[in-house]
Amino acid sequence: MVAPNPPPVPLLSQHDWASLRMELIWIYDREVLANNLLMSNDPTRGNKAWLIRQGHVRISTGTRKTLEAGPGQWIFLPRESTRHHFSRNARIFSIHFLCHWPSGDNLFQGREGRIIASQEYPDLEAKGRTLERMIRQHQPDSTTDYARQFSDYGLFLRFQSLFLDWLGEWFRAQVAQGERIAGQKTGDNRALEAVRCLNDAPLDQPFPKAWLERETHLGEPHLNRLFLQYFGVTTRKYWERRKLEFAKACLESSVMPVKEIAYRLAFRSDSHFVIWFRRLTGQRPGEYRKKDGPTPA
Secondary structure: OOOOOOOOOOOOOHHHHOOOEEEEEEEEEEEOOHHHOEEEEOHHHOEEEEEEEEOOEEEEEOOOOEEEEOOOEEEEOOOOOEEEEEOOOOEEEEEEEEEEOOOOOEOEOOOOOEEEEHHHOHHHHHHHHHHHHHHHHHOOOOOOOHHHOOOOHHHHHHHHHHHHHHHHHHHHHHHHOOOOEOOOOOOOHHHHHHHHHHHHOOOOOOOOHHHHHHHHOOOHHHHHHHHHHHOOOOHHHHHHHHHHHHHHHHHHHOOOOHHHHHHHOOOOOHHHHHHHHHHHHOOOHHHHHHHHOOOOO
16 A cells, blocks of 8 residues: 655765665575475565565564565565565565665665555566566576676676666655655765775775775775764775675575685685684574575575
């Protein structure tokens, strides 16, 4: 149901909007696997949207709220830890993606999940299906590990264009349902330029200190003061958070060996990676994978 008075979308500069991190993690349309019928969801790993094709799903939150969706309904998962239980015949169209500010805050303020009828927003499914078919055509082995597939830049731009078309429909649906934009915390071009550098820098290389200084004309101490003021973390902590996101995604949605993940994140050895991962999460990579992956919904 559309909110009677949807909140206005704030006017921000193109530079501010461009600082949003928007990335597709996976997209697929299939039956829910038997070992995924009862699972948990960690909201720190981005947004998930499911269109229920058949069967149903029941989602329980930490605040004891319950959401139930059936065929023909979209469910936007809550921004809190949840447990979900699918019926045995369930089939879903699943899209997992990031859309957040440099601070790590999600684009929208709300944390509650939403259920909407697919017929209310037909383009949400139509544009999603176009994207899914395009990816399946060029990367037939890609299911839940789209983000780690390789392609040339031209193909990436084609994927990204279709993803942004779908994201626009998701945005329109969220606003119509009454969601409010979380405020962008800075208009300082130097901080935003640094964020773009950190988001674009390859993770298999060391921290891009020289690139940051060249692009912002600021030394690391001065840039860290800006980051702490606007985002609450230093540049190196932001870089570390990006690496952790990648590591979690690999463990959650692929069978990539831990040694390979360590290599892709520029660790000198897999043992250094294991120590680092455990320090940040309290779990060894193998423990995390056993609990949360590798074939999520």
